[in-house]
Amino acid sequence: MNQAVHLPLLDEATPADPTSNIVAVRGITKYYGTDVHALENINLDFPTGQMTTLLGPSGCGKTTLLKIVAGLLEATSGEVFVKGKPVTGPGPERAFVFQDFALLPWATVTRNVAFGLELTGAPKKEREDIARSFIDKVGLAGFEEKYPHELSGGMRQRVGLARALAVDADVLLMDEPFSAVDEQNRRKFQEDLLRLLSVENKTVLFVTHSIEEAVYVSDQIVLLSPRPGRIHSIIRPELDRSESPDDIRRDKIYLDTVEEIWGNIRKYLE
Amino acid sequence: MEIKGINIPPVFSLLIWIGLWEVVGRMDLAFILPPFTAVISELTVLIVRPDFLAAAWMTFKAFAIGMFFAITGGVFLGFVMGTNKTANSILGMWVNILASAPLSSLVPVLMLLFGLGQLTVIIIVALFSIWIITLDTYAGVLHTQNSLKEMGRSFGASKWQLISKIVFWSALPEILAGIRLGLIRAVKGIVIGQLLLSVVALGRMFRTFSDNFQFTEFWALTLILFVFALLFSTLVGLLEKRVEYYAGTRT
Numbered sequence: 242m243n244q245a246v247h248l249p250l251l252d253e254a255t256p257a258d259p260t261s262n263i264v265a266v267r268g269i270t271k272y273y274g275t276d277v278h279a280l281e282n283i284n285l286d287f288p289t290g291q292m293t294t295l296l297g298p299s300g301c302g303k304t305t306l307l308k309i310v311a312g313l314l315e316a317t318s319g320e321v322f323v324k325g326k327p328v329t330g331p332g333p334e335r336a337f338v339f340q341d342f343a344l345l346p347w348a349t350v351t352r353n354v355a356f357g358l359e360l361t362g363a364p365k366k367e368r369e370d371i372a373r374s375f376i377d378k379v380g381l382a383g384f385e386e387k388y389p390h391e392l393s394g395g396m397r398q399r400v401g402l403a404r405a406l407a408v409d410a411d412v413l414l415m416d417e418p419f420s421a422v423d424e425q426n427r428r429k430f431q432e433d434l435l436r437l438l439s440v441e442n443k444t445v446l447f448v449t450h451s452i453e454e455a456v457y458v459s460d461q462i463v464l465l466s467p468r469p470g471r472i473h474s475i476i477r478p479e480l481d482r483s484e485s486p487d488d489i490r491r492d493k494i495y496l497d498t499v500e501e502i503w504g505n506i507r508k509y510l511e
Numbered sequence: 512m513e514i515k516g517i518n519i520p521p522v523f524s525l526l527i528w529i530g531l532w533e534v535v536g537r538m539d540l541a542f543i544l545p546p547f548t549a550v551i552s553e554l555t556v557l558i559v560r561p562d563f564l565a566a567a568w569m570t571f572k573a574f575a576i577g578m579f580f581a582i583t584g585g586v587f588l589g590f591v592m593g594t595n596k597t598a599n600s601i602l603g604m605w606v607n608i609l610a611s612a613p614l615s616s617l618v619p620v621l622m623l624l625f626g627l628g629q630l631t632v633i634i635i636v637a638l639f640s641i642w643i644i645t646l647d648t649y650a651g652v653l654h655t656q657n658s659l660k661e662m663g664r665s666f667g668a669s670k671w672q673l674i675s676k677i678v679f680w681s682a683l684p685e686i687l688a689g690i691r692l693g694l695i696r697a698v699k700g701i702v703i704g705q706l707l708l709s710v711v712a713l714g715r716m717f718r719t720f721s722d723n724f725q726f727t728e729f730w731a732l733t734l735i736l737f738v739f740a741l742l743f744s745t746l747v748g749l750l751e752k753r754v755e756y757y758a759g760t761r762t
Contacts, residue, residue, distance in 0.1 A: 313661050331665045343662035346757035347680050357666040408666065
């Protein structure tokens, strides 16, 4: 069996390569105001079609980095390339899944899922058909006309995921999507997410503070050190994805990788 | 209300007060207080009198036009203040002062400026209610969940789409609350305005009744106004109920 593989860190000079890496981050530094130094010289590649997790203790700037890639925040210096083009703001090739779901409380599940399409001016019939098919794919069939406050946390995030999938972006940016979802539903949701992504062929940037979650879902884990956020290491857990979810969670590589990451993060907490 | 474990509906307390009014009125203690039943029977006469209907229609027009300007102006100002820091620092203080100032003292000045007619009444109505609508709209706009705005931006919403599809709806519960409070203030405004002007519409009727010691008519007219004020605020309250389901779920 393969062991977790450590990749050499990129140096600043490495050019963005849009063919195999759909998202490239080059020299990103971020200050909030003058004294909060959130990120320091981040260089990262996100391979096309893979799930990359940004993992680290709270305050390491992982959400900041994700929002910079999303174009929601501006970096102090450095550049982000998506498909080889520099990012200047949000774009249709990226879709965001929010930690607090960010659903419109006055709109039904269908309208929420179709909202990204509504903003682009897609005809009502067309966007609702697309919405319904994704509502079905995330397992919410039958809840089309419900309102967010009638759904559980896990179901609300399924709406958030369906909304992101409905705009057919190549890159999904997920900001701690399961942190407001209870533990049982989270496991089920993780499994469903992996199954869905294997069909949809998306590149996913996933922010989490859960080590188990990161190892379970990721092809590549970027471990960030606390403020200012720097890349501590990049880990590729070589798990056999054909195994059942329960077997993966009992797999030696899975357990060793979790332990190894915990050993690294523990240093920052002491 | 509960007495000895028996639940008494709130209407009951109203009935007690009405009963008391009737008793005191029948005792003929004060000529300014005729019995409640006399007032009610006068009310049924008054409400179909042509001069009353003309006065009520004129009052209602002033009220509706004034409220229209108060709502459009207040919502607009509230949005400008909520979305633009500079505008807020320029306008904020004034709106707060005007929302709490006793505007009745301005009525004589308005009479000088705009004359003793319908226009002045309309302006009074608008001035009385616009500031609270502005403040509530502003609060609603500020209240808009940041992640909802980020969500809109991340899915490519234009500035106008952000306002019309997200911020407006998110602020709607506060806007309606502001309109309800504004309506109540507008009723005060119209009564004060017409009384001080005392040459137009219901104000003139009030003046005539009290000058001629027609207190049955006076109270009947007062009751009608109360009922209308209550009716308006209940109507907006019903609208508020329709958005209540999500007002509470916002974080």
